[in-house]
Amino acid sequence: xxxxxxxxxxxxxxxxxxxxxxxxxxxxxxxxxxxxxxxxxxxxxxxxxxxxxxxxxxxxxxxxxxxxxxxxxxxxxxxxxxxxxxxxxxxxx
Amino acid sequence: xxxxxxxxxxxxxxxxxxxxxxxxxxxxxxxxxxxxxxxxxxxxxxxxxxxxxxxxxxxxxxxxxxxxxxxxxxxxxxxxxxxxxxxxxxxxxxxxxxxxxxxxxxxxxxxxxxxxxxxxxxxxxxxxxxxxxxxxxxx
Numbered sequence: 676x677x678x679x680x681x682x683x684x685x686x687x688x689x690x691x692x693x694x695x696x697x698x699x700x701x702x703x704x705x706x707x708x709x710x711x712x713x714x715x716x717x718x719x720x721x722x723x724x725x726x727x728x729x730x731x732x733x734x735x736x737x738x739x740x741x742x743x744x745x746x747x748x749x750x751x752x753x754x755x756x757x758x759x760x761x762x763x764x765x766x767x768x
Numbered sequence: 769x770x771x772x773x774x775x776x777x778x779x780x781x782x783x784x785x786x787x788x789x790x791x792x793x794x795x796x797x798x799x800x801x802x803x804x805x806x807x808x809x810x811x812x813x814x815x816x817x818x819x820x821x822x823x824x825x826x827x828x829x830x831x832x833x834x835x836x837x838x839x840x841x842x843x844x845x846x847x848x849x850x851x852x853x854x855x856x857x858x859x860x861x862x863x864x865x866x867x868x869x870x871x872x873x874x875x876x877x878x879x880x881x882x883x884x885x886x887x888x889x890x891x892x893x894x895x896x897x898x899x900x901x902x903x904x905x906x907x
Contacts (some may be wrong), residue, residue, distance in 0.1 A: 682824060683834045684857035693828060730855050732817045739817065759820050762837055763805070764852035764862075765812035766844040767782060 677705050677754040680690075684760065688716040701732055705745030705756055720758065730761040769873050770865070777870040779803060779812040782839040783848070784823040785863065786832040791859060793835050799823065808893040812851065813839050834860035836854045836877075846874040848887045856880040856887065863892060 677739055679688050695712065699705040706727065708717070712761035718754040722728050732738045734757040740748045750756065773781040782803055787796040801823075803809050804816040815837070829835040836862060840845075846866040848856075856862065858880050866873045877892035 680824065680828075682857075682870075684859040685826070689860060698834050734817065734821060736823075737818070757824070759817040760857050761817075761855045762782075762815040762820055763813060763855055764839060765805075765849060766841050767849040767851070 678716050678757055678760060679705060679709050679756045680725065683756070684765065685692045685716060685719055688719070689713050701744075701746065701751060701755060702740050702748045702750060703727070705750060706733070706746075729768050732759040732761065733757070734759060769800075769812050769838060771866050772800045773838075773867055774870055774872055775866045776803070776840060776842075778842045780805075780811070780840050780842060782813045782815055782837065784815075784837055785835050785861075786823075786827055786830075787835050789833040789835060791824050793833075795834065795835060799826075803865065810842055836863065838863035838865065838867045840867045843869070846876040852878075853880075853887060860875040861870070861890065861892075862887070 677699050679695050681693055681695060686693060688744060695709055699708050705758040706720060710720060720728060720731055729735060732733040735743065735748055735750060735754055778804055783798055785795045785798040785801040788794045801815055802811045802818040805812045805814040823834055831885060846864040848864060862878045863874050863875065875892055877890045878887040879890055881888050895896055
């Protein structure tokens with residue numbers, strides 16, 4: 676089982692669990708398994724097409740999956756996946 | 769926090785703060801991160817995913833709650849903008865400091881109402897904050 680680190684703002688949807696063990700051989704399989712375990716989390720991670728939302732970044736270790744194989748990035752039993760929400764803002768101008 | 773944001777003027781500065789969650793959130797530490805916005809940093813800020821991960825790891829490693837994000841509004845009121853709202857997350861407190869001509873003017877804090885997807889202001893009274901650069905966390 677790989678491990679997914681849940682960002683603090685979304686832990687309310689995982690019964691305050693900071694990490695969740697997930698099954699699957701790829702990132703998207705692990706994320707789907709996570710969404711299956713905690714359905715309320717799903718809309719924050721996946722869009723209507725089942726793809727990872729654009730303002731959510733996924734890291735395998737310290738590598739962004741964008742620079743790997745995206746959702747098809749292969750993962751191993753001891754892989755640590757981090758869900759990283761975008762943090763941005765500014766003034767109204 | 770304040771010194772960094774004043775020194776960042778006219779650009780937006782940003783960072784995280786940690787402490788203890790509860791009905792009243794107690795902030796015990798604040799960490800500066802680089803504004804990683806690729807573009808006009810006088811009106812926009814971004815925090816890199818790696819800095820976010822470091823903040824989460826730091827909180828886990830030190831038994832702290834990652835309570836939220838702070839950033840400055842150079843020569844603008846400490847009121848959330850549409851850009852602040854766009855990617856706002858539940859749970860986090862968002863502290864905004866208005867910096868006019870290099871000097872702190874106001875501090876406000878906001879939380880996202882998930883039902884309305886609007887910010888609601890919360891009372892803020894910051895005590896016992898230690899400024900550290902987030903790079904020191906990794907060391």
